[in-house]
Amino acid sequence: MxxxxxxxxxxxxxxxxxxxxxxxxxxxxxxxxxxxxxxxxxxxxxxxxxxxxxxxxxxxxxxxxxxxxxxxxxxxxxxxxxxxxxxxxxxxxxxxxxxxxxxxxxxxxxxxxxxxxxxxxxxxxxxxxxxxxxxxxxxxxxxxxxxxxxxxxxxxxxxxxxxxxxxxxxxxxxxxxxxxxxxxxxxxxxxxxxxxxxxxxxxxxxxxxxxxxxxxxxxxxxxxxxxxxxxxxxxxxxxxxxxxxxxxxxxxxxxxxxxxxxxxxxxxxxxxxxxFVAPTGTLDECLDKAFTAPSASKPFFVSDSGDNPTAGGSGDVTWGLTQLMKRKELTRKENQPVVIYASIPGPEAVRAAVEAGVGKTITVTAGAAVDNLHAGPITLTGDVVAIKQGDKHARTEVVLRPEGTSLYVIVTDLRKPYHYERDFTELSLKPREADVVLVKIGYLEPQLYDMAADWMLALTPGGVDQDLRRLGHTRIRRPMFPFDGDFKSPPDxxxxxxxxxxxxxxxxxx
Known part of the structure; x- marks a missing residue:
């Protein structure tokens, strides 16, 4: 045959x-x-x-x-x-x-x-x-x-x-x-x-x-x-x-x-x-827990879940990073936490960082070019820590450290998910030694899950908001659990x- x-x-x-x-x-x-x-x-x-x-x-x-x-x-x-x-x-x-x-x-x-x-x-x-x-x-x-x-x-x-x-x-x-x-x-x-x-x-x-x-x-x-x-x-x-x-x-x-x-x-x-697969809370609640966690709970991962690019988020919502930048822990004089944020797209910011080179201080604006429904573009002044070119998704990635902080912000030419340890280490970052890693993701992918000593899921806004009722579905078939709670009669x-x-x-x- x-x-x-x-x-x-x-x-x-x-x-x-x-x-x-x-x-x-x-x-x-x-x-x-x-x-x-x-x-x-x-x-x-x-x-x-x-x-x-x-x-x-x-x-x-x-x-x-x-x-x-x-x-x-x-x-x-x-x-x-x-x-x-x-x-x-x-x-x-x-x-x-x-x-x-x-x-x-x-x-x-x-x-x-x-x-x-x-x-x-x-x-x-x-x-x-x-x-x-x-x-x-x-x-x-x-x-x-x-x-x-x-x-x-x-x-x-x-x-x-x-x-x-x-x-x-x-x-x-x-x-x-x-x-x-x-x-x-x-x-x-x-x-x-x-x-x-x-x-x-x-x-x-x-x-x-x-x-x-x-x-x-x-x-x-x-x-x-x-x-x-x-x-x-x-x-x-x-x-x-x-x-x-x-x-x-x-x-x-x-x-x-x-x-x-x-x-x-x-x-x-x-x-x-x-x-939910992890304890949940507002972003501030999750960061409160992360910044006060004992050393045995480090690195503490926080999912910025509402803009998860591997669930359909645009990846350029700046709301999570904007809220993070307001935290007093980032600029305190003693015991300043090492924090990694992955990531925010900003093509012009990336070009400026590449032109300046590693070690230079620049001021750039990134994010909210596509999805500005929750926050506008964010401006960062800081040192260029690393540059990597040729990534399949991001094309070019840079790491910026805002002045006076131990915060490392990954800025990309195009949006990219961060699922693997090498995504960080190839940018000269050490996620296992960080205090807090805030990443745009929902449930942690296997390598991140294995790295995390502790973890919370932040219920943040975006195109893949975990609070489905905030999104406003109008065309799904009803009744639907959990939108409609208990049904008057069991489904067929x-x-x-x-x-x-x-x-x-x-x-x-x-």
Whole structure:
């Protein structure tokens, strides 16, 4: 039997609709043709999956989370995906397609953009090609999307330490369907769950998400089931599809439906148990605790969570840094704390620092060029401590130390998340020796989590505000927990068996 031909395509960007920033096409760093396959090490030459199929890259684009994608950017990238698939099909028959997406991408003037993209793809590849999707657990799964897919799965860990494992599973499931059950399409059971929570309340490190996600492989191991998945959903966008969901796929109707309902009930039953992954407070409350913490609690990390660039924040909200600069601890004469702030974009400030050079004192202004809803640009006078060029996200980074302080502020050409120890040490900073590290993030990524002797989550303003009620959702389906508290009647958590459809549905997305 010849190896199946599998195309690879997808666009991914976790998108907040509550930030004024916008995302353009270059932000997706598109990979095309063989390069679109080469970014996945489990498809490297000689690996089992690489040998099992003939992988043909169309286009893969992954943007740093941010504001809505410009419609022109989406049309440009979606059109190229379609054209590349058409070119591939002109040369050979496609048996399968791996659809690598996030699930929370929002395009200007377009709802459910992943379903729209898949509809365009299906119009090219037709109904017979088997399509498998891999997604972030913070994605959204509409009925329309499931209708046009054959297989679908998502991460089972938050933080997402299993990202590559999930993508590999999506590809393996696809290969197995094509080679072991040719011509047979999996049964899909979908259950929408009316819960919408921020990721910082649903980390799989902690209960109740820990035991809920631990149940996923137990369902998947049942006879007749191929894959099981739970989506938390994405809380910082305002579309009707934003909510939690469960999808189970397999070969036996009763098993698939029962497995989906079991996971949905487990999630719903635990709804009141979800809590933040760390102690929370206002920024001042968190800094009070950090500055008075004993030495055994240093470094003390504080999450400036409202402007987290890896959740969709613009990254240039200055409110947190402005409040930090007002603290008397920074300028006291004795026992001055060493504080690191990561980070604030300021292209002009970066250029001035580069021109001046390390060791020089400069006065620059940065931030609030995109999101000035909470505070305006901030002006800093201080020494240039470090300069680094060539970063993938930031492009150029500089470290400024305001006069009379032991505060080190990272200023970037473009916004950047700070998740790894090397992000700091390559700037001559020593986060393990700092007293306080204030970083724009929600839950701490693994390396930061391991570094932190103690930690608090500051409930700060921004496009990914953890206090969802402050954002003003108007389009999500109601009732929705926790927006509406206790429901008058329990939600319908019965499994919806979803047949394959290559057309976008026009009926209600229940």
């Amino acid at each position: 010849p190896r199946p031909v599998i195309a690879v395509a997808g666009l991914a960007c976790e998108t907040s609709t509550f930030t004024p920033s916008r995302t353009d096409a270059p932000a997706f760093h598109p990979q095309r043709g063989p390069d679109a396959v080469g970014i996945y090490r489990f498809l490297d030459a000689g690996t089992p999956l690489a040998e099992a199929a003939d992988w043909r890259g169309a286009l893969i684009g992954r943007a740093l989370p941010g504001g809505m994608i410009k419609r022109t950017a989406y049309e440009e990238l979606a059109t190229e995906i379609v054209e590349r698939l058409q070119a591939t099909m002109a040369r050979t028959k496609i048996d399968g397609l791996w659809f690598d997406i996030h699930g929370a991408m929002v395009v200007e003037d377009l709802d459910d953009s992943e379903a729209d993209l898949l509809r365009r793809v299906r119009n090219v590849i037709g109904p017979d090609v088997v399509v498998s999707a891999s997604m972030d657990l913070h994605g959204n799964v509409s009925r329309e999307l499931v209708h046009m897919l054959d297989l679908i799965t998502c991460y089972r860990m938050a933080p997402h330490e299993d990202e590559l494992d999930t993508k590999e599973r999506a590809c393996k499931n696809l290969v197995d369907c094509l080679t072991q059950k040719p011509g047979k399409r999996p049964i899909k059971a979908w259950v929408p769950v009316p819960i919408l929570l921020p990721g910082e309340q649903t980390s799989t490190r902690d209960e109740p998400a820990k035991h809920i996600y631990a149940a996923v492989p137990t369902v998947e191991d049942l006879p007749g089931i191929l894959d099981a998945a739970i989506w938390v959903g994405y809380a910082w966008a305002d579309e009707p599809r934003n909510r939690a969901a469960v999808v189970v796929t397999g070969w036996h109707t009763e098993a698939v439906a029962a497995g989906a309902e079991r996971l949905a009930r487990l999630f719903w039953k635990a709804r009141a148990e979800f809590h 958590l019965s499994a919806r068996l979803i047949p394959l459809s290559t057309e976008l549905l026009t009926g209600p997305d229940e």
